[in-house]
Amino acid sequence: MVVNKTASELQSLLHSRELSVKELTEATLQTIEEKDKTIQAFLTVTGPEALAAAEQLDNLPDEKRGSLFGMPIGIKDNIITKGIKTTCASKMLENFVPVYEGTATERVKDSGMVVVGKLNMDEFAMGSTTEHSAFQITRNPWDLDRVPGGSSGGSAAAVAAGEVLFSLGSDTGGSVRQPAAFCGVVGMKPTYGRVSRSGLVAFGSSLDQIGPITTTVEDNAMLLSAIAGADYRDASASEKPVPDFRNSLTGDIKGLKIAVPARYLGEGVDPEVREAVKKAIGVLESLGAHVDEVDLHYSRYAAPTYYVISSAEASSNLARFDGIRYGYHPADAKNLNEIYLRSRSEGFGEEVRKRVLYGTYALSAGHHEDLYERAQKVRTLIAQDFQNVFKEYDVIVGPTSATNAYKLGETIKDPLTLYANDLLTTPVNLAGIPAISVPCGFADGLPVGLQIIGNHFEEAMLYKVAHAYEQATEFHKQTPPAREGN
Amino acid sequence: MSNFTKEDIQYYANFARIDMPDAEAEKFATRLDTLLEFSDRLKELDTTDVEPMTHPLAIVNVLREDTPEDILDREEMLKSVEDHEDGLIKVPNILD
Numbered sequence: 082m083v084v085n086k087t088a089s090e091l092q093s094l095l096h097s098r099e100l101s102v103k104e105l106t107e108a109t110l111q112t113i114e115e116k117d118k119t120i121q122a123f124l125t126v127t128g129p130e131a132l133a134a135a136e137q138l139d140n141l142p143d144e145k146r147g148s149l150f151g152m153p154i155g156i157k158d159n160i161i162t163k164g165i166k167t168t169c170a171s172k173m174l175e176n177f178v179p180v181y182e183g184t185a186t187e188r189v190k191d192s193g194m195v196v197v198g199k200l201n202m203d204e205f206a207m208g209s210t211t212e213h214s215a216f217q218i219t220r221n222p223w224d225l226d227r228v229p230g231g232s233s234g235g236s237a238a239a240v241a242a243g244e245v246l247f248s249l250g251s252d253t254g255g256s257v258r259q260p261a262a263f264c265g266v267v268g269m270k271p272t273y274g275r276v277s278r279s280g281l282v283a284f285g286s287s288l289d290q291i292g293p294i295t296t297t298v299e300d301n302a303m304l305l306s307a308i309a310g311a312d313y314r315d316a317s318a319s320e321k322p323v324p325d326f327r328n329s330l331t332g333d334i335k336g337l338k339i340a341v342p343a344r345y346l347g348e349g350v351d352p353e354v355r356e357a358v359k360k361a362i363g364v365l366e367s368l369g370a371h372v373d374e375v376d377l378h379y380s381r382y383a384a385p386t387y388y389v390i391s392s393a394e395a396s397s398n399l400a401r402f403d404g405i406r407y408g409y410h411p412a413d414a415k416n417l418n419e420i421y422l423r424s425r426s427e428g429f430g431e432e433v434r435k436r437v438l439y440g441t442y443a444l445s446a447g448h449h450e451d452l453y454e455r456a457q458k459v460r461t462l463i464a465q466d467f468q469n470v471f472k473e474y475d476v477i478v479g480p481t482s483a484t485n486a487y488k489l490g491e492t493i494k495d496p497l498t499l500y501a502n503d504l505l506t507t508p509v510n511l512a513g514i515p516a517i518s519v520p521c522g523f524a525d526g527l528p529v530g531l532q533i534i535g536n537h538f539e540e541a542m543l544y545k546v547a548h549a550y551e552q553a554t555e556f557h558k559q560t561p562p563a564r565e566g567n
Numbered sequence: 568m569s570n571f572t573k574e575d576i577q578y579y580a581n582f583a584r585i586d587m588p589d590a591e592a593e594k595f596a597t598r599l600d601t602l603l604e605f606s607d608r609l610k611e612l613d614t615t616d617v618e619p620m621t622h623p624l625a626i627v628n629v630l631r632e633d634t635p636e637d638i639l640d641r642e643e644m645l646k647s648v649e650d651h652e653d654g655l656i657k658v659p660n661i662l663d
Contacts, residue, residue: 180643273623287622314637316629317622385606392602396583403584405658407647417661418584426586434585438576438595439602441583455609457619462612464620513623537624 085564088152088246088300095151096143102151106135106195109153113197113244119225120563121217122239124158125166126198134195141193148303148327150193154247155239158199159206159282160291162186165196169282170214171204173402173409173428183280184315185249185291185308192307200235200248204430205399206256206284208232209502210487213432218489221264222563223527227486230260236294237264243564247304248294253285254387255481255506257292258518262481262530265520265561267301267547268294272538273513274319276305277312283398285391288510297557298519298548302326305540321538329541330548335369337546338474342377345479345505353524358480361521361531364553365478365546375470375477379463380508386463387507389443389456395433396440402428464512471536476546480505481518481530505532515540519547520556528556570603571596 086094094100110128117123131153138151156162159169161179168174186196203213211219211234219234221227222242229238233250237260240248250257252270261268269292276291283289293304306326312318341362346355366372404410404424411423429437443452470477483502509516514537521531531550535543551557573592576599580587587595641654650657 177647180639180646181637274626313631317624317626319624319626379612382609382612385608388602389606389609400583405648405656406644410649414659417658420658421584422586425584429585435595435598435602437583437585438579439599442579442599445579445582452606454619455614456606457621458614458617459609459612461617461620462614464623511620511623
C-alpha cells in the first residue's frame with residue numbers, strides 16, 4: 082500500500098513514473114475514508130480539488146518537480162484555504178469559505194504538494210485536547226480512548242495514523258509540539274516571524290506560528306524550508322534567508338552544549354516520562370554532546386503570563402467576529418446590537434467565551450496595569466532567562482509534555498492540570514524562540530516527546546540535534562495500532 | 568475566595584458583546600476566579616524596573632509604495648454576507 086511508504090520512497094516512485102500523483106492522491110483519499118471513521122481527524126476532505134490538482138501535477142516535467150512534489154498534506158482548519166471551508170472548529174465559522182489563500186498553503190501548493198483536507202482542532206486553537214472542537218472528537222491513534230493533544234490534534238493524529246505524511250498545525254502555547262508528542266510524531270514550532278501568519282486566523286498575534294507535523298525530522302525540515310520566509314502580506318515575517326534545512330542533517334553533534342533545566346524534569350512530571358527523557362539525554366551525550374543542568378527561574382511564571390497575554394490578544398482579535406461580514410448570523414435579530422450579542426454568544430463555544438472575557442478584563446481600565454502590563458514585564462524576564470542560557474549553550478532539552486496523552490474527558494474538568502503542563506511549552510512562545518518535539522520512547526505504552534529548544538532562527542540547529550537523536554534510536558520506526566491493517 | 572460577582576461578569580461581557588444571562592454569569596465568575604488566582608503568582612515578582620515586552624522580536628516597521636495589490640473580489644466576499652444591496656452590506660436598524 083503506497084500510503085505506508087516513506088516520503089522519499091514515494092518520491093522515487095513518482096520520479097520513475099511507477100506511481101502518478103493521481104494514483105497517490107486516490108490512495109490517500111481512500112485511506113482517509115477508511116481510517117478517519119475511527120480517528121476523526123479531518124473536518125473537511127477535499128477529494129475533487131485534490132484530484133484536480135493531482136492531474137495537473139502529473140503533467141509537470143521533471144525539472145519542475147521539487148522534493149515535496151505530489152506529497153499529500155492536511156491543513157489545520159485555522160489556516161485559510163481559498164474556496165475551501167475554514168471553520169476553526171467553531172460554529173462561528175461553520176460555513177465560512179475564504180476568498181484568498183493563506184501564504185503557508187500557497188507555498189505548500191507551489192512546492193507541488195496536494196492539499197487533501199482540513200484538520201480538526203480545539204475551537205480557535207484554544208485548548209490542548211482537541212475536545213473543544215464544536216464538531217467532533219479526534220482520537221489518538223495509539224489508544225482510541227485517549228485524546229490526540231491539542232490544539233493541532235487533528236494534524237498530529239492524521240500523520241500518526243498514516244492518513245497523510247505531512248500536515249500543518251499552529252502553535253500559540255504548545256499546540257504543535259504537545260499533540261506531536263502525544264501522537265508520537267515530529268512537530269516544529271518555528272521562530273516567531275519565520276513563517277508568515279497571513280492566512281492564519283489570529284489567536285494571540287505576538288505568539289502564533291504555523292509549524293509542520295511529520296513522521297520524520299527530514300520531512301519536517303523539507304516542509305519548513307518550503308513554507309518559511311519573508312512575505313509582504315505579513316510585516317512580522319522575517320527577511321532572514323531560509324536555508325535548506327536538510328543540509329543541517331549531518332548527524333554530527335560532537336561538542337554540542339546542551340542545557341537541561343532542572344524544573345523541566347521536576348515536580349508534576351510523570352516518572353516514566355522523566356525516565357524516557359533522561360535516557361534520551363543519555364543518547365545525546367553518547368553522541369558527543371556535553372550536558373549541564375541549568376535553572377530557568379522564571380519558567381514557573383510562564384503559564385499565568387501566557388494566559389493573560391494570549392487571552393488579551395484573543396479578546397482583541399476575536400472582536401472581528403460580529404456576525405456581519407462573515408460567520409454565524411443569528412436569525413431574526415431585531416437590531417444591530419442583537420446581531421453582535423447573539424452571533425458571539427451562539428457562535429463561540431464556552432472556552433472561547435471564557436478567554437475573551439478574561440482578556441477583556443485584563444485589558445480594561447483599572448486592571449490593565451496590574452494584570453496585562455505586569456504579564457508583559459514578566460514576559461521580558463522569561464525571554465531574558467532563555468537569552469542567558471543561550472549565551473553558553475546551543476540548545477535546551479526537556480520533555481514536551483509532563484504526561485502522556487490524557488484519557489478522553491479526563492482532564493477537561495481540571496483546567497489547572499492542563500495549565501501545569503503549559504510550563505514546558507508556553508515559555509517558548511512568550512520568548513518567540515523555536516522548539517521541536519521528537520518521539521523519545523513510551524510511558525505506559527503511549528508516546529513521549531523530547532523537546533529541543535533553540536535561540537531565535539536556530540531551526541537548523543534543532544533539526545540537526547533532532548535528526549541525530551532520531552537516527553540513533555528506533556522510536557520513529559514504531560507505529561500505532563491504528564496505522565496497521567493496510 | 569471569590570473575586571468576581573455575577574454583575575462583574577455581566578459588566579465585562581457587555582464590552583465583549585457576549586450575552587450573559589444570570590446562570591451563565593455565575594458559572595463564568597467561578598471560572599474567571601480560577602484564572603485570576605492563577606495570575607496572583609505574578610505578584611511575587613518585583614517588576615519595577617522591567618520593560619514590558621510587546622513583541623518577541625526586535626523588528627522595525629517596513630514601508631512600501633502604496634500601490635494596490637491583492638485586491639479581493641467584491642462579489643466573492645459578499646457571498647459570506649447575510650444581506651447586501653448594490654455591493655454594500657445591509658444591517659438592521661441601529662436603534663429599535
